[in-house]
Amino acid sequence: MRLRGITCAAVAAMLVTLTACGGGGGGGVKPSGPGRTEHGASPAPQSFTAPTRFSLRHGKPVPESAAADKVRVVGGLSHPLPVALHDGVLFIARPDGLDVVSGYGPGDPVTITPDRDPAVTLDHVMSISGHNPAEAPLITSSGGRTLALSALVTKVTGSGTTKPHDVVELMATDTVSLTKRWFTEIRLAAGDEYSGDRADANVVGRAGDIVVVFGRGRLFGVDLKSHRRVWTAKGTYEKGAVVAGDRVVALRDKPAGDNQVVGLRAADGKDVWTSPRSGLELSAAAPEAVMTYEYPTTDIRDRRHHLLDAATGGTRRTLPEDAPGSDCAYDGAAVTVCKGRDGFDETAAAYDPKSGKEIWRLPDAAGTRVAPEVTLVRAGLIYGKANGKPVVLDAASGKDKETRPGIAPYVADGYVGISETEDTTGLTAYRAVG
Template structure:
């Protein structure tokens, strides 16, 4: 651990250890809106978690460090490079990883890369010039520990006449010792890269015992046990790969439009390739993905529900069906959305693609909300300028005064924009 990390660690480490040792619980988080109903705070001084929280306290908040929001566009569905574990907040930075308490006021602990980062947080732009490449870190359990992973592009300066070169560093932090880096893996990067992608790297997810890393258009696999890079996928890729089961489904670049490919998570080798050209891709269930592709000689692109293991089409959605941004609710329903000014929301059976409900409704009595988060059978969203929680299976309103509509939740706290819109705030789940 570097000296500056030791100094920063201090009492924050004690609070993280206490927090992560709390009784386990699952998610909860929401966001504030104009005229939002105020959820009453919990009367208990102890940490509480809720499997599927529907209310958050507007009185018990923690303003997160600027790393949680700087250089990120608020137009994104998940605008914050943030992940949660038992109320602890982990924030990916282009130059490292921040950890901070989501329940109490504390100083953030910053874990830095081994070499000079290609981009420093202070150089991330804002507004229309937002250019922070960081994405949410991955939190996963392995070897009886819970780990946080982040990826950073670094520059290794050559000694003497040796040529300088770039690396992507995968850093691993044990949540029980959140002030220090437990281990790291460095992977060499080629000198050539797409314009604008110089500092772009993030953790896609976990497939089996491999951590999948995206950097400068490439995909890599790192073994959790050996900490070694075990594969590099052929070709170059657009951002947005997803992991479903033991498959990595990604958009491979070619001379025309990208194509959807399924890669084996253990080896990085091709398992299948779609015969259609692709425009979009999103997760649509534990073993399914939703794509927006154009078939040869077709009059336009359509949404396809694909089996992640084989690439087989489970269903082709109607042309007017929402399907560009999908998420599985963790129970039995996949929620998809389209549009920002005039949004549409629909629920599908992830096995068959059958539409279960849609908003706006045909009677014209209900509007479609702007979906923030789909989790644990619930939809957290904004409608008519206010936060709302919907039941994912039925589409019916479940809570009209949740306090906030979160982008992220873990059952202890929820994360949404700060009141001035320049950062992020943690709100305590209370019901």
Template sequence: MKHGVAARGAVGVVTALALCACGGSGGDEPKGAGSGGTASAETSATPSERIRHVEAPKRFSTDRAVALPESAGEGNVAIAGVQHPLPIALDKGVVYIARPDGLEIVSGYVPSDPILITPEREPLARLDDLGPFVGGNTARRPLVTEHGGKTLVLAALVGRVPGAGTTKGHDALELMAADAAQGTKAWSVEIPLAEGHYSVEEGQSEVVGRSGRVVVVMGHGQLFGVDLDSRRKVWSAPGDFQEGAVVAGGTVVGLRLDEDGTDRRVVGLDPATGEERWSEPGVAAERLSAAGPKTVVASGYVIDEGDGALLLDAASGKEVRRFPGDSATGGTCRYDGASTTVCTDADQVAAFDAATGRERWALPDEAGTRTAPEVTLVREGLVYGTTAENGPVVVDAATGEDVETRPGIAPYVSDGYVGIALAEEDNAVTAYRTAG
């Protein structure tokens, strides 16, 4: 059975077609690819439609914007803007949108009809049931990864396995793998879930990351390892975890909940076996962020000191640096892909050496001449954001200096082909081509 990929006169949806155009009907409803659909298209590209890649774009074109499906912002975008991270991954201009009931694929380069990859089981939640309020969308950003000579897009969701006879039904985590070149579901792995901790949101699921051939996934606060070769669960970590575990330094670092759900201890797990490598008792952590390829930042209540944060070596759990409670490390920290960790908290932004934690710059500055941007993305040595007075801006992650004051947009996601931001007129999640 074939499902046409409609791309109104330009680039196709799937990655294999990203450098060529394809024809189609241009309808608005997603095509259900399920587990066996295939994508087809005619290669009739013109040179003007060849997509452009800029490794670290500083400018984006706003004259050929592509509005993405409502699923891109559903439950995460309010009048005030993006309230929760968008469940979006990009690869060569193709947009992969995780949903609580599937994975949607659409071109970010030209208007196109989405492809919807669906789970094997009845999903615990559906996008259409979220309602008009922000919050409640349990979908998290997919993971794009290479394996076995293919580009795979991995997304996780929770479904319901019905009971039969005297056997009770139960929830199950499904890890779905889409073949990026075909725009189809390649395979899936089902993992039964135990009853979740009372503090864990129903339907919570995410692909945490990858180490070697093992992909780490989470569902209802439970951590698992899945082998990409055998496509089987190879371990499950004891205990319940807060959402937001990371893979760094060849280690799975997570926040494990105490039995009463009040305190969270930072622990490091072996990604191959799930066995505990270390535990940090010195902080009751509220938030965990990857600070770099080998370090993590855990913020919360530092024992005997009060509010603060610790920079930890991910492989050993050893403390690298301690930050005070008024530091920006108490908020969200992101690695720039080069050598800098950029942290934001309230109205302050600060950058640190990813390996040592030494501060490099901070905004607002002491002279009061520069304001802190609202950071939307940290990538390839650049910090993207907006200021209330001057709009979008691009800042050098290592120095804190402005490198572009008219970038066109402040992207929340970018892959060098397109950037994803909100349209000014209606806050719709929109894709914009890189311009330089």
């Protein structure tokens, strides 16, 4: 593990709330908590559980690694950002490491790198505007520490007559000391080193003590206590699997070319159920439910969204043909919010995650309101843009909650929200102020 260009002073400058960097045995930075100041550092800003306003006057540019191949040239998000927030600090997954930087204080990023050479570097991705395989890390607790778990593909060189091969490295970075606490390597089957998906790897989620990892079409289970791979799921899969309850729900490749939604036991990776339909899309819809886009194998034209129980695969509800059902997210409180398109117009709807009953939909039947372009669903709120301007909606009712939020964040916590920088293709972290 290497830290690029890190000094005690540099790390101290990066995190606004800190204690002094100590010598020997377990130094690093330690947040001193919101509102406190030590050694002349600025206080952390106030935190809001569900912020509705962000200050355009308090913005900090986000490292290029967060936007590489993720933001269109003309603006707008093209893929989910590879960013997780923890107490206002950004953890940015990249194909060759992990960047960590404060979202509100001064300082340059700390970069955590793998022990081996990465299969793809960020410089390569940015130079050719190519595929950036990085996805957001998972922030989770284990052994009394809060960790940022990220995955990337690295290269093992050949020795003697032994062929070289690739591995997925699962890195566990301590969110306080900003050091790699541990890592594990998962060997990958041989593949085309020039293929666009060679470096595809990400942390899918966690169920109990098992972390589910995706790597080049395969799914693996890693035990958080032993730090070892304990299972490999049979078959190959499309990117985009989710952990819902104690199940891993994924799109498995079929020889005929159609994919199929399957439910695996997170504890051992074994099959529990298989959908009778062919699958096209999959997204998390609630703590123990998923939304799929499938069609009967006998009629490819009958494509519908299905709210499935993750434990059994049973259908809670099949949505009407015109219902928004793509790219769904649970609001963390009571409803599942999904978006879609009707021609050139945005659509959005909220559903009861248990019954699948539609609670509200935009545009409304009266034709008086438009649907927002949803950027984030979090803490009972919907962030997005409507009529070309940011807006915040109450997820339970669909009503406007704040019409002048400042930004429409793609990622947010109680301290900052991340959105496009005005008039540029970069990203900026803006402070939450209300």
